[in-house]
Amino acid sequence: MAQLSYRDAVARGIAQEMRRDERVVVVGEDIAGAGGVFKTTVGLLDEFGPKRVIDTPISEQAILGAATGAAMTGLRPVAEIMFSDFFAVCWDIVVNQIAKTRYMTAGQVTMPLVIKTGNGGGLRFGAQHSQSIENWAMAIPGLKVVTPSTAEDVIGLMAAAIRDDDPVIFCEHKGLYAAKGEVPDGEIVDTLGTARIRRPGHDATILALGMMVPRALAAAEDLATRGIDAEVIDVRSLVPLDTRTILDSVARTGRLFTVEENPQLLGWGAEIASLVADEAFWDLDGPVQRITTPHIPLPSADSLEDLVMPSAESVARTVEKALQS
Amino acid sequence: MRLPLAEHRYGEHGVVLPPERSDSNDALGIDLDTRRQLYRSMREMRTFEKRAYDLFMKQLVKGTSHLSLGMEAIAAGFGAAMREDDYTFATYRGHAHTLARGVPMTPVLAELLGRANGLMGGKGGSMHLTSVEHGMMGSYAIIGAHLTIANGAAWSAQYRGSGQVAVCFFGDGTTNIGAFHEALNYAAVYRLPVVFVCENNLYMEYTSIRDITAVAHPAADRASAYGLESIVVDGNDADAVHLAALEALDRARSGLGPSLVEALTYRHGGHSRADPGKYRPTGEVDAWKAYDPLTIYRERLGRLGVSEAELDAMDATALALVDAATEGAIAGELPSPESAFTDVWADGGWSWRN
Numbered sequence: 031m032a033q034l035s036y037r038d039a040v041a042r043g044i045a046q047e048m049r050r051d052e053r054v055v056v057v058g059e060d061i062a063g064a065g066g067v068f069k070t071t072v073g074l075l076d077e078f079g080p081k082r083v084i085d086t087p088i089s090e091q092a093i094l095g096a097a098t099g100a101a102m103t104g105l106r107p108v109a110e111i112m113f114s115d116f117f118a119v120c121w122d123i124v125v126n127q128i129a130k131t132r133y134m135t136a137g138q139v140t141m142p143l144v145i146k147t148g149n150g151g152g153l154r155f156g157a158q159h160s161q162s163i164e165n166w167a168m169a170i171p172g173l174k175v176v177t178p179s180t181a182e183d184v185i186g187l188m189a190a191a192i193r194d195d196d197p198v199i200f201c202e203h204k205g206l207y208a209a210k211g212e213v214p215d216g217e218i219v220d221t222l223g224t225a226r227i228r229r230p231g232h233d234a235t236i237l238a239l240g241m242m243v244p245r246a247l248a249a250a251e252d253l254a255t256r257g258i259d260a261e262v263i264d265v266r267s268l269v270p271l272d273t274r275t276i277l278d279s280v281a282r283t284g285r286l287f288t289v290e291e292n293p294q295l296l297g298w299g300a301e302i303a304s305l306v307a308d309e310a311f312w313d314l315d316g317p318v319q320r321i322t323t324p325h326i327p328l329p330s331a332d333s334l335e336d337l338v339m340p341s342a343e344s345v346a347r348t349v350e351k352a353l354q355s
Numbered sequence: 356m357r358l359p360l361a362e363h364r365y366g367e368h369g370v371v372l373p374p375e376r377s378d379s380n381d382a383l384g385i386d387l388d389t390r391r392q393l394y395r396s397m398r399e400m401r402t403f404e405k406r407a408y409d410l411f412m413k414q415l416v417k418g419t420s421h422l423s424l425g426m427e428a429i430a431a432g433f434g435a436a437m438r439e440d441d442y443t444f445a446t447y448r449g450h451a452h453t454l455a456r457g458v459p460m461t462p463v464l465a466e467l468l469g470r471a472n473g474l475m476g477g478k479g480g481s482m483h484l485t486s487v488e489h490g491m492m493g494s495y496a497i498i499g500a501h502l503t504i505a506n507g508a509a510w511s512a513q514y515r516g517s518g519q520v521a522v523c524f525f526g527d528g529t530t531n532i533g534a535f536h537e538a539l540n541y542a543a544v545y546r547l548p549v550v551f552v553c554e555n556n557l558y559m560e561y562t563s564i565r566d567i568t569a570v571a572h573p574a575a576d577r578a579s580a581y582g583l584e585s586i587v588v589d590g591n592d593a594d595a596v597h598l599a600a601l602e603a604l605d606r607a608r609s610g611l612g613p614s615l616v617e618a619l620t621y622r623h624g625g626h627s628r629a630d631p632g633k634y635r636p637t638g639e640v641d642a643w644k645a646y647d648p649l650t651i652y653r654e655r656l657g658r659l660g661v662s663e664a665e666l667d668a669m670d671a672t673a674l675a676l677v678d679a680a681t682e683g684a685i686a687g688e689l690p691s692p693e694s695a696f697t698d699v700w701a702d703g704g705w706s707w708r709n
């Protein structure tokens with residue numbers, strides 16, 4: 031066991047897979063010589079060389095197109111889109127090409143690639159460098175979408191994503207890069223499509239993703255001091271979605287809250303609320319409540335950004351109020 | 356400098372005429388067997404495309420289709436120059452490029468008809484023809500995207516040291532989209548074994564390419580920006596295309612990097628099935644139809660000693676192939692309803708949850 035930062039875990043996860051499979055290559059802007067603008071690929075160039083770790087021009091379509099063509103012909107590329115907001119300039123490659131090619135070719139083409147990206151807010155970067163885009167990606171059939179919240183999960187889910195034969199959008203939360211966690215020694219391989227119960231509880235189920243997980247856990251600790259025992263589930267994987275863990279939890283607690291960083295409309299929690307309404311309605315003791323960023327772009331000023339993103343306090347307040355009403 | 360659209364009136368623009376017919380290319384160093392193959396290949400494409408059109412008129416081909424009528428020399432000239440394991444990336448105007456890789460006609464036509472025996476079981480259609488086993492890595496229907504993807508296949512070939520080359524065909528309109536420029540720079544920077552082939556048929560969909568492009572040659576005039584040679588070939592002359600293809604493929608295979616070839620051609624019909632092509636001046640259409648790649652090539656083969664009887668026999672063989680494919684396609688079953696739910700994921704299924 032060792033303490034490892036979330037950002038170092040990214041490089042460790044990729045390196046672990048590059049050592050076992052020479053088809054794994056990494057491309058992106060500033061990812062080789064500079065080790066990534068978020069330092070998530072430090073050491074890869076030194077260990078694996080410029081043939082496998084490649085700095086690119088600022089050409090997001092070219093980067094993802096190259097990863098696509100390489101994946102179609104035998105490599106297993108990991109491509110970086112530096113800020114997830116930049117998906118907007120290469121979304122055609124993701125949506126129309128990567129996601130649909132296997133289907134349109136009736137399975138002739140396999141697309142084993144990972145797009146890793148710095149996602150999420152809280153760093154005072156403003157509206158074009160802070161978005162949470164998981165719900166953009168999960169709307170497209172053919173894409174898998176994961177967001178780890180701990181260093182150990184970063185390694186294990188990165189390994190699972192690289193070994194998976196389908197395209198995976200791997201959202202790294204920028205606000206968690208500096209967070210440290212205990213990580214076991216040796217190879218770590220996780221499973222896509224699995225949620226984790228981070229804190230068991232009886233009174234309410236709180237679903238969270240990415241940086242909202244530590245906030246939900248802090249909220250649960252706060253609620254515990256006031257006699258509310260909340261269960262916190264780290265969703266981790268939106269596609270595939272571990273509905274079993276979620277529905278089982280709702281059956282036990284009777285209340286569901288989602289904590290989402292994305293703007294309100296069509297956030298991932300909306301799909302889960304709909305699912306629970308369809309399949310667990312009679313388990314519910316009250317309405318599902320979604321705690322999201324309001325439907326606004328994220329402001330830059332720290333005071334404003336903190337005001338609009340879900341916080342431990344706002345989560346605790348919402349849950350407490352709902353359970354008391 | 357001319358401002359192309361300053362006084363634009365739809366359909367009124369300068370006529371671009373084909374080159375004069377001449378026998379000068381008869382002497383190019385291409386053996387007669389290869390030339391027979393080029394003619395056969397073009398005739399198959401021509402006959403196939405005409406049949407696709409007829410079947411559309413009979414409402415058997417649904418959706419849309421973009422025909423290569425008049426543009427066959429490019430697909431044939433490159434097809435005959437490529438190594439069996441080279442990669443083709445085509446656009447939605449990809450029937451001819453698919454046939455050029457040796458994909459049998461029946462599954463191609465059946466795909467246009469949406470049948471279970473179609474190349475992709477009816478899940479792709481006319482605009483997405485793909486046959487990986489033939490190196491036909493797909494037909495792409497979003498302008499520009501597949502240039503970047505061809506780079507990826509070329510990168511993979513370079514990484515694996517396979518000696519394969521990716522050849523990427525696209526229209527003149529593609530030269531004005533960002534992905535074209537990203538892909539060209541990227542290919543040049545990494546010296547990727549890729550050949551970009553601009554099929555300049557003078558019209559970006561319904562608009563003259565000259566009216567909406569700052570340079571006269573939409574591809575070749577941009578080549579220098581990426582350190583590439585400016586190459587323009589007669590895209591209606593299969594021999595000229597074939598030699599340009601051999602040179603570009605050889606260059607790519609020997610590690611010298613990408614090429615950008617602009618092949619001048621003309622489509623005989625409209626952009627897609629919905630377009631009668633009325634925006635094109637009559638004199639221009641007539642001149643290019645007279646400069647038909649099949650007509651000029653048939654004449655060349657005649658001058659080189661191939662008998663009319665042999666040429667007629669090749670035409671008849673092509674027709675028989677298309678007739679058989681038509682029969683096979685029309686006889687094909689409709690896809691099973693279950694097939695709509697396969698091949699989303701590598702496990703064969705479509706489930707997004709447990």
